[in-house]
Amino acid sequence: MVMSCRTSVFLPDILIIMQTLSQLREEFETRVRAYCPPREPRGLYDPVTYILQLGGKRVRPLLCACGYLFGAEDMREEAWLGALAVEVFHNFSLLHDDIMDEAPLRRGFATVHQKWNIPTAILSGDVMLIQVYHLLARAGATRDLPHIMDRFHETAVGVCEGQQLDMDFERTDQVGWTAYLDMIRGKTAVLLGGSLELGALLAGWPHDDALTLYRIGEQLGMSFQLKDDWLDVFGEPGKTGKRQGGDILRGKKTALVHVAMEGAGSSDRVFLADWYHPDHSLRKEQDIERIIAIFDRTGAGGTVLARASAYEEEAMRLLAGIESRGPGKACLQQMIRELQGRDG
Amino acid sequence: MVMSCRTSVFLPDILIIMQTLSQLREEFETRVRAYCPPREPRGLYDPVTYILQLGGKRVRPLLCACGYLFGAEDMREEAWLGALAVEVFHNFSLLHDDIMDEAPLRRGFATVHQKWNIPTAILSGDVMLIQVYHLLARAGATRDLPHIMDRFHETAVGVCEGQQLDMDFERTDQVGWTAYLDMIRGKTAVLLGGSLELGALLAGWPHDDALTLYRIGEQLGMSFQLKDDWLDVFGEPGKTGKRQGGDILRGKKTALVHVAMEGAGSSDRVFLADWYHPDHSLRKEQDIERIIAIFDRTGAGGTVLARASAYEEEAMRLLAGIESRGPGKACLQQMIRELQGRDG
Structure with a gap:
């Protein structure tokens, strides 16, 4: 099946690309729905349909599509299968992570283990991972x-x-900045890189150019996660869909915490160390403001944003060095612009 | 790496084959140990090493080896990778099933979720499934x-x-014989079939002959599971390593229960229906004897063994119709003999 990515030669380039991205998003949603028909045993497959249709930004399948459009003019069946593979993988990992993190909500809806139960969430996640490899x-x-x-x-x-490092870090108060970067590289960045690279490989693009795309995606992923950490405190809840300071209340050692620890005075440092200590069990809501004040005093917000930007710039620098056969490069540039400007 | 499967031309054939099987077993254990070096993060990989080295009969990797030796004279690297793949898959499924079934012990040792915790067992199982596909x-x-x-x-x-059907069946008392067969086909038989077929495909054996091997493995798996159900009641605990009637105490609706229900008189049927009702929560140990007496009165043990034998005979019939290039056929015949005679 072929979908043309150029709808009109009369529109300015940027509009064509925005339209292309929104067409890709729309077509992907159709593909997800077609992929999720009711299937027996329902107890196994209904949760798969549920989590795949909870929505989300579909960043990974779009990156896979961009990667494919480096080596091809148009989207073909193989590209959509790859896009589905990375989205199913992402949702498999969410499903299992939510059990491990005991999360009650995902995108504002009950998590699978809450709506059904833990055995169901484990087994449905397993079958999703199996489906990934089939795709x-x-x-x-x-x-x-x-x-x-x-x-x-x-x-x-x-x-x-x-994910293992993330769980390990919850049980220790000795996490350095480099270890933190390793953790977010695994949790977020490698799949963004892998999605872009997969698309390029599916289009038959040379392995080394595909690897450059992997590196670009990895840089974007690092930036994406740092921005996520920043949004928890400095984003508008109306746009992020999350409560302000949720990570603080859960004692999650985000990038803001690492940066603040580096620059905090001694009393602030003691307060932070106590708040984020693994054995601290009763974090009071009214103290969130005090943590935010420390972030402000140490300029943690600005530093984290600057580090996020540095990753974006590196991604743009790498991207400038490769050309695409199809509209992939322009699409990817537009996606980066959207990710840069995102406020939720 | 090549291992010769014929050690001497002076030994009688059956001894050569027994020796071949025991060499394959030994070499496989070496491969498992080499596959499990300490790796970081330890919290992720230590449980993988732990469960892979708990032992077990290694039926699936041996079947994969037999399948390979249909199309090849000797074991090569690709065959061992396939053997590892099916064993890692089997142990991944045990690891996750043990969480779902809340099992405290596996092969006499603490299960992973008991020794570590549920998040660890989920994530280590996930990485095993990922390793399967890499292998x-x-x-x-x-x-x-x-x-x-x-x-x-x-x-x-x-x-x-x-596994889903098995969990569904625990919540209903309306399970027919056919549904029960579908469940054990999934839980046990398909992986035995898949292991044999995989070996043959890795040796480049024709797809349709490999499919016949799948069917043979499937029949063996059905027989294997029926025999397992029988051993729970009629096996010697010293040899099975399990307590007699463990399935009865847990209210597990095994093949014996299905057969007994078919032939029981009305009062026995009422007792069985009550004992195996999903809401029955307090099964008393002293009543196990009464269930066994019903199995005896209905001849359930003999019927289940006869049905197991029928599957073995079908496997032997299919096997008679295909030839092997290497020692695979003789090895498989010997494995079937061993499975027929097993008492634990």
Whole structure:
């Protein structure tokens, strides 16, 4: 199946690309719905449909599409299968992470283990991971499938290792900035990189250019996660859809905490160390303001945003060095602009 | 790496084959140990090493080896990778099933979620499933990898669906014999079939002969599970390593229960229906004898064994119709003999 990515030659380029991205989003939603018909046993497949249709920004499948459009003029079946693979993988990891983190809500709705139960959430997650590899194998059947599998393996293992580090960090108060970066690289960045690279490989694009796309996605992922940490405190709840300071209340050691610890005076440092100590069990809501005041005094917000920007700039620098055959480069540039400007 | 499967031409055939099987077992154990070096983050990988080295009969990797030796004279690297893939898959499913079933012990040792915790067991299981596909991709890199992935997908999905049916059946007292067979086909048989077929495909054996091997493995798996149900009541605890009647005490609706329900008189049927009702929460140990007496009166033990034998005979019939290039057929015949005679 082919979808033309150029709808009109009379529109200015930027509008064409915005329209292309929104068409890609729309088509992807149709594909997700078609992928989720009712299937037996319902107890296994209904939660898969539920989480895949909760929405989300669909960043990973769009990155996969951008990667594909580096090597191809138009989206074809194999590209959509790849886009589905990365989105199903992302949702599998959310489903299992939500059990591990005991999260009651996901995108404002009950998590699968809350709506059903833990065994269901485990098993439905498992079948999703199995589906990921089936989608990958179908997508890459006429390409260099062993290489595609090998590269996706690095991403998939990286995501698990990132989640493990995240859990380890909750039980220690000795986490350095580098270890924190390793953790977010696994939890967020490698899948963004892997999605872009997968798309390019599915279009038969050269391995080394595809690897550059991986690196671009990785930089974007780092920036994405740092911005997420920043939005928790400085974003508008109306736009983020989350309560302000939710990470603070949960004692989550975000980038803001690491930066604030570096620059805080001794009494602020003692307060932070106590608040974020793994054994601290009763964090009071009225004290959130005090943490935010420390973030303000240390300029943590600005520093985190600056570090996020540095990753974006590196992504743009890498991107400037490669050309695309199809509209992939322009689409990716537009996606980066959207991610830069996002406020939720 | 090549291992010769014929050690001496002077030994009688059956002894050569027994020796071949025991060499394969030994070599596989070496491969498992080499596959499990300490790796960071330890919280993620230590449980993988732990469960893979708890032992077990290694039926699936041996079946994979037999399948490979249908198409090849000797074991090569790709065959061992395939054998590891099916064993890692089996142990991934045990790890997650044990959480779902709240099992405290596996092979006499603490289950992973008991020894560590549930999040660890979920995440380590996930990384095992990811490793499975990496092993598969490396094993099948020079063969028809899309077909290998497609066939393995059917097995992997079948195992999840079997576990879902098993959980569904715990919440209902309306399970027929056919539904029960579908459940054990998924939980046990498809992976035995998939292991044999995978080996043959990795040796480049024709797809349709490999499919016959799948069917043979499936029949063996059905027989294997029925025999397991029988051993719970009629096996010697010293040999099975399990307490007699453990399934009865847990209210597990095994093959014995289905057969007994078919042939029981009305008062026995009422007692059985009550005992196995999903809401029955206090099954008393002293009543196990009464259930066993019903099994005896209805001849359930003999019937279940006869049905198990019928599956074995069908496997032997199918096996008689295909020839092997290497020692695979003789090895498989010997494995079937061992499975027939097993008492634990």
